[in-house]
Amino acid sequence: MITLKQVEAVFWVARLGSFDAAADHLNTTQSAISKRIQDLEGRYGQALFDRSGRKALLTPLGEQIARLAEPLLEQRDVLLQTLESPATLQRKLRLGVTELTALTWLPDLVQGIRAQYPRVEILPEVDVSPVLYARLESNSIDLIIVPDIFTDSRFANQPLHAVENAWMCAPGQVGGASAMPLQQLAERTLALQSGQSGMGRAYGQWFRQHGVDVSRAIFCNNLLAQIGLAVSGLATSYLPRHSLQRMIDQGQLTVLDVTPVLPPLPYKAIFRAHEDDPFIGAMVAIARQVCDFRKLIMH
Known part of the structure; x- marks a missing residue:
């Protein structure tokens, strides 16, 4: 008889791309995953994986089994969670x-x-x-x-x-006035997140919409590094305003009044x-x- 463990093994090898990854996900060993699949193949006399190459690839039948397995395993999980209480759910x-x-x-x-x-x-x-x-x-x-x-x-x-970000710098880097237009701010050394981060993507698009060129900025996807650059006086950066309120109150950072303001994220x-x-x-x-x-x- 086919078991859910066998079906589960086929599904996760197909989804994650390797026997090792499936074993790690299912908290078992690679040999246990292989045995489940071999037992299933042996019982029905049909190969689910093509092992002729260096990487095990699904056969057409294996692909069909993997597709059918997904809703079956989802229903299994829902059933188990219905029967188990939050206190006992593993x-x-x-x-x-x-x-x-x-x-x-x-x-x-x-x-x-x-x-x-x-x-x-x-x-x-x-x-x-x-x-x-x-x-x-x-x-x-x-x-x-x-x-x-x-x-x-x-x-x-x-x-x-949403996160409310604000432009900040060290108090000694404020200059003549804390209020300035965005175009004037862009003349400063800025520490920004790059397009490889979600915040960098969102604000990068916002800068383009306002015609601001920030290509000369220091790009850094590490928030703590951004804070360090701002506190040390090396750059002006957008930072989470409420998270850093204590540093603002202690005089380590100053919030600049830049127009237009950054939209909440x-x-x-x-x-x-x-x-x-x-x-x-x-x-x-x-x-x-x-x-x-x-x-x-x-x-």
Whole structure:
């Protein structure tokens, strides 16, 4: 008789591209994955993978089995979560966040998840938004929290809070006046995030819309480095205003009055649209409850 473990092995090898990756995802060994698939092939006398090359490729039958397996495994997960309570549910959450979330409200998110789902294992990944989005596309991550720059019908999303950024520099670098037009600001040495980050993409488009050339800026996708460049007087940068309020109050940073002001940058939780998964829904609900970009965990 065919088993769900055998079907699961075929599906994850197909989805992740290798036996090793499937074994890691399913918390087992490569030999166990191979045996499940070999037993399935042996029972029905048909190959699911073409092993003639260096890489195991799906046969046409294997591709069909992998497609049919997806809704079956989703229904299995929903059934198990319906039967189990949050206190007893054992599951992995592959969670992707950007640096700003990691430095502000990620501890609250982890605490909220563990309070309701104490046996869930959280597997975090911190990276720039496009990398996290690619991981979601490859199904190697379950849920990402990123700036609202992606539109794709394959994925569902829930809005979180927005980040209010402001132009900041060291007090000694303010110059004659803290108020200035954006074109005048662009004459300064700026430390900006590049187009490889979600924030960099969003504000890069905004600069272009206002006809501002920032090609000579210092591009840095590390928030702490941006803060360091601003505090040291080496650059002016856009930084999360409320997160850094203490540094502003202590005189380490000064907020410039630049016109037009930077638009707030909304964040979203993004996950696969077809996934009727109450667990992911619960994770998103916790994220919406605790999302707060106003504090920096190092204060």
